[in-house]
Amino acid sequence: MELLAPSDYSARLTEAVAALPAVDVAVTDCLGLVLAEPVIARASLPGFDNSAMDGYAVRAQDVPDAGTVLPVAGVVPAGDTRRNRLEPGTAWQIMTGAPVPDGADTVVQVELTDGGTDEVRFERAAEPGVSIRRAGEDVSAGDEVLAAGTRIAARHVPVLVAAGSATVRVIPRPKVAVISTGDELRSVGDELAYGQIIDTNAPMLAALARQAGFEVVHIGRSGDTAEAVLAAVEQASDAGADAIITTGGVSAGAFEPLKAAFEGGSEITFSKVAMQPGKPQGFGIIGDRMPLFALPGNPVSSLVSFVMFVAPALRTMAGRTTDIAWLSARVTKGWRTSPGRAQIARVRLSQNDHGLGVAPSGGPGSHLMGGLAHADALAWIDASVDEVTAGDEVRVVSLEGEFA
Template structure:
């Protein structure tokens, strides 16, 4: 039997980052989210200066600082207002000494002006304005290129793109960005007893809840789901479905057919294969696992019990997919204190379903820890990681915990 760490390291080490590809920025500019969550494979360098023109940082009056050097509250300087410059004004304007332009935030500064007096320091006049405070040269001005110059790096390589990166990308004057693509995941559940969601199962049948759950997990992790299929309990049926989905997938996830029973379709499908192994892992839940390749596509064969499938996906498939996507393989964890005692099987690393107390700092087990118990799974908020050498989790002990919210 392999330890949890041995098996996780084995499957993660088998992964290779997907080849980078260039993505057109027009989709992001139109509000589409194709780039979000992807890792930059190359630095993004701006092709233009930002800002692209010298402009006003405030609503006020564009002036020569020397013209208002003597201004004070009890002796304001009066200047004629030549006109108004709104944001978006494309005219080429000039400022004559002894006058001013009324200007809005973001509007281009007229040639000759070297400062902006904010409107709060004036009487707000439209034809003639009283300026009650002197300003220094450069006050409230954003100079062309003061943010970035052409060729400057605006987003480095190895950054996972978030909404906050879009303004820099879209303003940089580049047409595309090179990223690591989203891993394509195909999900296949096995078993003649399965019926599709929405159908009422007959005697001996169960609704296939694993495939929708695994597909949803893949989506939440930032992967692209390319197929959700079911296969019967024969080797031929399994291999036929897997071969079909492999062409459009970077990774295949199956559920069921990996235990020690007489009719285990995943084992039958890969019996004698040099590219597939079925092992036992010292963990609870999720002891039976399978991993290999089909036509070069990695295949994770997960156990069929729903809790086992979910845990196995999070601790094996998600890290593998993150490697394909160019990301850190490990899911984020937090530390939490134990608020209620429970037991853990000897020699097996346990992933216990738990809930947080109101302060989010202590955890309690929820429901039975059996791999078939769905009520506790639905109500759980995290997986508490109990080391293999721990048989009793004591109150006050600190554990590493994988939150089930926001796992992307």
């Protein structure tokens, strides 16, 4: 079987999936989701001329000099719904955010006055247009507030709410189901017989999916038969999943349940990727456009496969970028690698005088979870490299965020 370049395999997956159908959600629930259509302001911002500070609303021509004294006609607090009018030769005491009375063309901040309530003395001449926020100067009704394709962050919420958007049309988060395969697997807390192990992959992959911004709706386990795998896949589909991730059963051994369930059919294609760890991979579309990602069973292989292949495809389904957030780092302690396949190494990051530094974390075995726990990034090493030396520059992706 031909070895596929990791980039080619990733492209195959992202091209096979599509963004989920758009839905309407409350603006209070849209954080992290991608807009399916532009948001148009239903109201202008500000909606009325208002004061930028506490002070006095006047006509600038009525305060030509320092020492001018004017009678105070009243007070305009923030939230005042009256349509007040300024008569020539008077002043209105006004608070920040309050509507500017008709006829006023400037606000003199209180610090430049004696703060009077019946009459006020100004310490300097007034200038027109000062400290007034004009209606619509920020956003006008009918303006595009945010473009389609914008991923909603906290900073976007104020303008969405202020512009009158109670709901927004977005691409929803993919709902993910995770299935571990293997007769030897047991749940945490179970008594283990000789030859049995705790299922670590399903909890890890579920955590990775949540960390990457997706929703997990089902975590299951399957035995080592084709029938057990197909039953577990059916359960995941019934749970409302938009995508299924399986782990284990894709290698070349005698008991490979994913291959037993799907090999020979047209739904799942099993491939070998020129990458270490994570060489055996499977992917296909089953049922009603349900993508299934079949990952290898070693924990490190599963994690690397998720970051490199599954997360970009799920981001496509969520309307997000497929790009991995690679950073540049300089090696502080070298290690050997096997040429012929790209190595995705577990590493620890550090900051030094030269920027970002990187050193290996744990041994190279794809079953070693201790080193994985102490790693905070993955480093890409080209297939042509057989030794990484101190001072080399490598690409790394952090394991702390969403990988994009």
